[in-house]
Amino acid sequence: MDPVIIVGAGPVGLTLALALARQEVPSVVLDEGPGKDEQRLARTVVLREDTAALLARLSGFPLAAAGLVWTGWRSVRRRQVMRNIRFDDVPDVPGEAASGGASRGATEDAVQEASAGPAPLHLAQHVLTGALRDAIAEERLVKVAVESRLDSIEQEASGVTAHTRGPKGTWWRGSYLIGCDGPRSTVRKLQDIRFPGRTAVERHAVAALRTELPWSGEALLHRAPPWRTSGPSAGEITARPLPDGVWRLDWLLPPGKDLVTPDLLVARIRETLAGWSAGSTPPYDLLDTGVHAVHHRLARRWRAGRVFLAGDAAHLLGALGTQGLDEGLRDADNLAWKLALAWHHGPHEALLDSYQVERRGLVAARLRAADQALPLLRGGKGLRSYVPGSSRGHDALLTDGHLGRGPLGAPGAYADSPLAPPRTESETAVETAPGSQVVDVRVTAEDGTFVRLRDRLGRGALLVVLIAPGTGVWARKHWVSAGIMPRLAAAVTALPHPAELLVAESYPGAAAHTVLLVRPDGHLVTALSGVRPSDLYTAAEAALGDRKKSEAAGTGAGAGTGAGTGTGGVG
Template sequence: MDPVIIVGAGPVGLTLALALARQEVPCVVLDESPGRDEPRPARTVVLREDTVALVERLTGAPLTGGFRWAGWRSMRRKQVMREVAFDDAADPAPLHIAQHVLTGALRAALAGDPLVQVAVDSRLDAIEQEPSGVTAHTRGPNGTWWRGSHLVGCDGPRSTVRKLQDIRFPGRTAVERYAVAALRTELPWTDEALLHRSPPWRTSGPSAGEIVGRPLPDGLWRLDWLLPPGKDLVTPEMLVTRIRETLAGWAGGASPAYELLDTGVHTIHHRLARRWRAGRVFLAGDAAHLLGALGTQGLDEGLRDVDNLAWKLALAWHQGPHEALLDSYQEERRAAVATRLRAADQVLPLLRGGGGLRSYVPGSSRGHDALLADGHLGRGALGAPGAYTDSPLVPAHLDGEVVVGTPPGALVTDVRVTAEDGTFVRLHDRLGRAALLVVLVAPGTGVWERKHWVTAGIMPRLAAAVTALPCHAELLVTESYPGAGAHTVLLVRPDGRLVTALNGVRPADLYAAAETALGGAAEAAAAEAGAPVGTR
């Protein structure tokens, strides 16, 4: 069968290639660059725990070269409004990393993989679709035609794939603008990120008065200054003035010595593609959505696109048409990103409008700082990963369904489980294998070897039910799960989303839930109605 064609070799495209290769799906990555990433210290990304875990699981190694903050501080004028201390286990810190370091790690993991071909200096200029596949043409030194089973556009905001498929990309332009500097210096704190609103030293002309400082390894910092509305030119002189007054203000005196490494202007747009699927062509990452105001990070959502799409493409590649399952990618991911965009658009006037009655409401400033911190820290409506609660892959009306600490469609908690070979592993380590996971909650099993209980109690009946499921599933056992009682059975998707929780071994319910999670229920309903499935 033909490989999957991935257009774009940024973090999203490279991660998708890795995710497909780990599920034994060949792919071709069309990279319009020479295959090297220019070091840009001012171009960094902040990844939350779920997306860091995804990258590390796919690369098979800890993600190095980034910086995990020890804490977060929100200030307004001279007052500290909020402080957060991170805990590696209970409250992991975000990871701040230069984008070229991230793509370098992904390229290194792909090097030598026989299932992945990276075609450099290959710029897409045509796409043709047929019922049996898709063909793409590239121009460049080795311009040629490429044949694939599917094609995924991970080619950024100006996506050629999106334009060739005539997909609209409505939204708002220049929602916010930031002047950015990457520099090496010594500050009174070394390992905390900082959001400073309305600093008392503003002397460099008109300013919205918001600065974000994020540490990097080796004494590097990325500083972002929110610019006032408009398109005023950010001159080198103005930027140097802002650097000096900011460093002096934070140091409480003269500006400390610094080494300026990189600068830029970061403009944030809010856009959402009308469609994320056109037949055998899909969009992911910045090609499908742009967001980033109020601390939200677009790359996080791009990597979640990959996590959602990869296992569905892999299942379709290995087993044949799963149209409802492929349609669910747009239904789930577009809804999740749209929710975050709406939240940011609703909060922006409150935070940026200023003046009026809000200025006199007690505690309003503290609430504003909390909202901004949530965006930066990946919490709340502005920053937390969305749950696919309204997904067509969530089963309804199962007699044995019970409520646990994770709602259906949300990411499961990473508990310790016993694998089929008897080893103890983390639940999230078993994700991304193009297989469903069935997790039995069985208190006390952790103190016995698997051979002593694998044939006892309800295990044989559950093992038989798992074997009968419509696709391969792995049976795992855990001593406990938040909100779950003994003998609760969890069904988990390859991207770590809970399908359902059942009260005991219920083969019929388990089969029905698995069938729904694979899109089978939607396929059957469409076939019965004599109508095509989904949004193709």
């Protein structure tokens, strides 16, 4: 069968190619550039824990060694770093000691925020793409064609033909084609797919510089600094750490198209550093600058026959701490296992259609949340002016977006997925809702080794996880043939798609003998109370897109051979 054609060699396209290769699907990546990435320290990416783990798993590169995990996020609405001024009516900024009886950095609504879970990873984009390119260079199933700019696509029932122009212009034959070619996507335009939305929702001036700030390894969100000597300003500033003493600073610009001149940017840098450093500007080296405009757009369709869109070609977002690249990587993770199944086993139209339903629905919800919050968080008047304490709530909402929490930042759940199985009496509740990402617990693999659940994702197989307290202290040979294990192993073998049986000592909210069915991209299909072969089979069929078949089979759910929890346990 022909390889998958991936148009675009950015992080999303390269990640998709590696994800397909891990599932034995060949691909061709059409790169219109020379195969190298410009080193820009002012162009950085923020990765949530799960997407960082996805990239590390695919590339084999310890991304945390090349980036810097934030140890927390300090959210301050107004922060003055001044001596000999006492603010008697407000507390000190948490973590800051007063000096000489004066409050340092103490103002209204000053709060310290820390990530409830693992903090996001911040690194330069060229570091990320370099790691992905290095991994692809060792991958036999991925071919990268540089200086190949797409100019036409032809589809038929059996595949896709694409033509590229350039020094080596030629025709390419593929089974499917995915446009990962950015906001000005040629693939999207050739398929005549509309891309409506809003332009320049936010604009930021950006600078990467090497300096020493009063805090270390901690990102800062400064909501309304008191200094305004460099001209009109919306006030918000963020500072994010990078390795080697480098910081990326972002200044939210006022609405409009005012030119950010070098003199204006240097003035902002100097006054900001002085404001954070008790009035004197510390030494700094300016390494890179830029202006970043945030657009909100969503493609009308993400699939046109054998052609799909992913990443910035399908959506643009980024206001209030939301991360477009992070969502693009989730696109690749969602699409890869579905394409792989269709590539290996023939057309699975309902499964392929679910990509658009799941991913477009989730990104649309993220955009709606940001658009609804923007007037409250950015407006100078309105609700926040009249509701006591509202500014603190808005600050928390914005901080959640940056930390990957809440409606603006938390990993999404496919609650209304067409791949959800019909409800059965054996379904049980755990802390992970169906359609959400599973928690990364330690599990025992089929070879008896202890691994992380997340390490078994992305191989194309479904995962069946039995919760069996006590198994962690015994060698697998002592319990693999005891209690309910043989019946569960037989049920897993009989599933309509390859599946791996794993055993965990515990899982949040799960009782003993709970059985979890997990998709290859780490989203929970269902949790069953005990070994229910017919219900497990029905859920697996639904997860593969055979919802009608599974609903028909579900009429007698729970009554299949060997149904029930048993009483023998595992050990």
